[in-house]
Amino acid sequence: MKKTLFVSAGLLLLLTFLGAALYFKAERAGEAEQLAEANRAGLTREHAPTLGPSSAKVRIVEFIDPACGTCKRFYPFVKDMLIAHPERIHLTLRYAPFHENSEQVTALLLAAAKQGLHWETLEAVLNAQDDWVENHVVQVDKVWRHLDGLGLDMDKLKADMADAAIAKQIDQDLADARSLGVSKTPEFFVNGKPLPSFGFEQLKTLVDEALAQAYP
Amino acid sequence: MSATPITLSPGQAWNLLFLAWLVAAVSTLAALFLGEVMGYTPCVLCWYQRICMFPLVLILAAGLFPFDRRVLRYALPLALAGLALALWHWGVAAGLIPEQVTPCSQGVPCSRELVSWFGFLTLPMLSALAFSSIIALLLLIHFKVPE
Numbered sequence: 578m579k580k581t582l583f584v585s586a587g588l589l590l591l592l593t594f595l596g597a598a599l600y601f602k603a604e605r606a607g608e609a610e611q612l613a614e615a616n617r618a619g620l621t622r623e624h625a626p627t628l629g630p631s632s633a634k635v636r637i638v639e640f641i642d643p644a645c646g647t648c649k650r651f652y653p654f655v656k657d658m659l660i661a662h663p664e665r666i667h668l669t670l671r672y673a674p675f676h677e678n679s680e681q682v683t684a685l686l687l688a689a690a691k692q693g694l695h696w697e698t699l700e701a702v703l704n705a706q707d708d709w710v711e712n713h714v715v716q717v718d719k720v721w722r723h724l725d726g727l728g729l730d731m732d733k734l735k736a737d738m739a740d741a742a743i744a745k746q747i748d749q750d751l752a753d754a755r756s757l758g759v760s761k762t763p764e765f766f767v768n769g770k771p772l773p774s775f776g777f778e779q780l781k782t783l784v785d786e787a788l789a790q791a792y793p
Numbered sequence: 794m795s796a797t798p799i800t801l802s803p804g805q806a807w808n809l810l811f812l813a814w815l816v817a818a819v820s821t822l823a824a825l826f827l828g829e830v831m832g833y834t835p836c837v838l839c840w841y842q843r844i845c846m847f848p849l850v851l852i853l854a855a856g857l858f859p860f861d862r863r864v865l866r867y868a869l870p871l872a873l874a875g876l877a878l879a880l881w882h883w884g885v886a887a888g889l890i891p892e893q894v895t896p897c898s899q900g901v902p903c904s905r906e907l908v909s910w911f912g913f914l915t916l917p918m919l920s921a922l923a924f925s926s927i928i929a930l931l932l933l934i935h936f937k938v939p940e
Binding site: 582586594761 | 807819831
């Protein structure tokens with residue numbers, strides 16, 4: 578009798594928890610979609626670095642923080658999708674430097690973009706992330722040693738990093754992140770639709786669906 | 794307290810302990826819901842209160858089968874520590890204790906009110922309520938149930 582009471586109370590609590598969680602997730606996914614729909618203009622901006630042909634019909638927008646470990650893990654995953662469908666997928670990168678001092682590394686990357694070396698620099702910076710991010714704190718001084726051999730004009734890079742135009746671009750990215758409800762990185766939008774829930778599989782499913790729809 | 798006029802039967806004692814377990818289980822699931830489902834990052838003081846609450850679910854359950862009134866010895870220290878932390882957190886959130894002297898510094902400030910139900914019920918209050926009801930139930934078992 579007591580055991581039955583205990584077990585049924587426990588089960589009831591767990592089921593309530595799971596039911597509420599499912600309900601909440603569904604509710605939130607709907608809200609995120611509406612938010613993205615309402616703020617469509619904030620998804621892409623002139624200054625944002627892009628990869629892939631502009632004629633591609635599947636358009637991924639990624640909000641990335643260069644100091645974020647999960648972003649680093651997603652980068653090759655996204656790149657592989659672009660390589661697998663070179664004519665069909667287009668990627669726009671937006672910066673959401675949520676980690677402290679990460680905006681300085683973001684400025685560096687956007688300054689590298691002015692020299693046409695954004696993606697090479699991003700890859701070098703992400704590959705060396707373990708070296709310049711310690712306990713979630715960005716050590717900007719340690720980033721420089723990973724930029725050798727990329728062909729960057731360092732004097733120009735430093736001058737551009739301090740340029741107010743780049744600070745404005747980062748502010749714009751952060752403002753768009755806020756209006757689109759991006760509070761964690763990485764966040765993806767595929768043809769304007771946010772990820773229903775976070776994960777590699779969910780991103781792949783969303784991209785595959787968009788591919789099937791655009792290229793039947 | 795030795796000559797208390799009211800005493801409770803062993804069956805009633807079990808029910809009280811079961812109730813205390815329910816409070817701990819509901820609090821634990823609620824904390825997990827806020828953190829894992831709704832995505833609120835717990836602040837430092839919230840984590841310390843979680844450390845006191847989560848094990849109570851298991852310790853109190855162990856005291857139910859078979860019923861063991863000595864479960865108080867193991868559960869009460871956690872519940873008391875939890876209550877102290879909840880009261881401290883309440884003070885920080887209400888602005889009575891300045892944030893600088895608390896251990897909160899990284900990212901999520903403890904003074905930010907995430908939830909305010911019915912206009913006044915905040916998370917530190919609910920936490921203090923949960924810990925104090927567990928303490929009250931344990932003390933009731935200790936003093937009102939004969940050995």
